Amino acid sequence: MNIAILGTGMVGQAFASRLQALGHTVTIGTRNVADTLAKTDNDGMGNPPFPVWHKSNNTVLLKTFAEAVSGAEAIFNCTKGDAVMKVLESIGTEPLSGKLFIDISNPLDFSNGFPPTLSVCNTSSLGEEIQKAYPALNVVKSMNTMTVGIMVNPALVQGNHTVFMSGNNAEAKAKTATFLQSFGWQERNIIDLGDITTARGTEMLLPVWVRLFAKLQTPMFNFHINIQQAV
Amino acid sequence: MNIAILGTGMVGQAFASRLQALGHTVTIGTRNVADTLAKTDNDGMGNPPFPVWHKSNNTVLLKTFAEAVSGAEAIFNCTKGDAVMKVLESIGTEPLSGKLFIDISNPLDFSNGFPPTLSVCNTSSLGEEIQKAYPALNVVKSMNTMTVGIMVNPALVQGNHTVFMSGNNAEAKAKTATFLQSFGWQERNIIDLGDITTARGTEMLLPVWVRLFAKLQTPMFNFHINIQQAV
Secondary structure, three states: OEEEEEEHHHHHHHHHHHHHHHOEEEEEEOOHHHHHHOOOOOOOOOOOOOOHHOOOOOEEEEEHHHHHHHHOOEEEEEEOOHHHHHHHHHHHHHEEEHHHHOOOOOEEOOOOOOOOOHHHHHOOHHHHHHHHOOOOOOOEEEOOOOOHHHOOOOHHOOOOOOOOEOOOOHHHHHHHHHHHHHHHOOOEEEEEEEOOHHHHHHHOHHHHHHHHHHHHOOOEEEEEOOOOOOO | EEEEOOOOHHHHHHHHHHHHHOOOOOEEEEEOOHHHHHHOOOOOOOOOOHHHHHOOOOOOEEEHHHHHOOOOOOOEEOOOOOOHHHHHHHHHHHHHHHEEEOOOOEEEOOOOOOOOOOOOOOOOOHHHHHHHHHOOOEEEEOOOOOOHHHHHHHEEEEOHHHHHHHHOOOOOOOHHHHHHHHHOOOOHHHEEOHHHHHHHHHHHHHHHHHHHHHHHHHOEEEEEEEOOOOO
16 A cells, blocks of 8 residues: 655654555655755754665655655644644645544643643544544544554564544544554454544544553553453 | 542442442542431432432441541542532531542532533632632542443443543542542543543533433433554
8 A cells, every 4th residue: 555654753763664564655744855864953853864764764755745645545644733724735735635644642742841741632633623623534532552662563562452542434444453463463453443533532542541650661562441340 | 448439329329339449448528427327319310319219228337528528538529510519518628638539529510401511611610610620629620521330340331431530639530530549440441631620521421421311312322532553
């Protein structure tokens, strides 16, 4: 499948590697290709610049956001939460119409340091805001409740743990579930919460996630919804 | 131990029964004792009125909020989230000073129907608001992320699942952990998230909890933080 990934950071790189290894044709979208390829500094988290990763993953194409989306059957949104609206504006409404848009982003606001707050929550969510702005886009919020390594390789955490999906379009969620299973998610651990308004719930897991990260000193954990009633 | 329970509803009743069965002396606090004992209507959830429960639990004392707290070594707050501040005002600052206050409530706002929103979140929490208003009270937010049956009897859900604690006072959290263990919580499933500001995180689990309740058609599930990294 032709897949577009929006965002050149750690999350975009992890999805690109994983999806390419699964046999997909992957194009990463960025604002300015030349600028991204000229990067030499580590990112804010100390990760090496994009060209270092791209050297060992050079069959992954790098294009503008609009070019990456054109011809893609599915889009993985791996931008930061505060960047996604600008990125989508640069693509425009028409090229996004009818596309599957798997939204991994969270509306984290680090402007007051750690722990971050959410820039939207409670009565809306970033997933809903994207869906409202692009009604013909098939937004599925998923995988936003865990660290990226676990998203694409759930076996990093032993036993059962949960991945959620929120979205208005049943076919889009079915396709998302197929991607999830290809990453190693077992069907019983995939919970379809309902329409895109349920993204409020999963985005609002982030405040406890960041506190658990601080407490456990590792991002290698995940939420599990334990529904095993005693008999 | 002498224990005060604030609130005569299902949650208060469940804690009263459990704590009394564990050998504690339990006093339930209410606004007006005569009014509570005169109730004949089911509550909004269809549960029988307090006197029905009290008939088979008549060694549990019923007093005013202030009388219940006086002489209590620990207070379980089982009021609804929108009632707690008024209840504490009726008790006053001095009687609450130095007391352990285990806060189970959530700031759920049902004024726009289901699903509820939160009346405070993101930059504060009900736990924090209580702590701010009563600095000498030792507030520990705990057990607010599950249905009441599981709070007092975690064996209702098989396997591992998690209960959180948030609070500023280490001794108060240690006492809370002792109560949790007496209810059946295993030490490895009790997570001390840190100070009372971490209550934001656990209260913000409610939006996904209510969606899971709608999806699963049962409240008999719980969050588990799976930290078992693959080797």
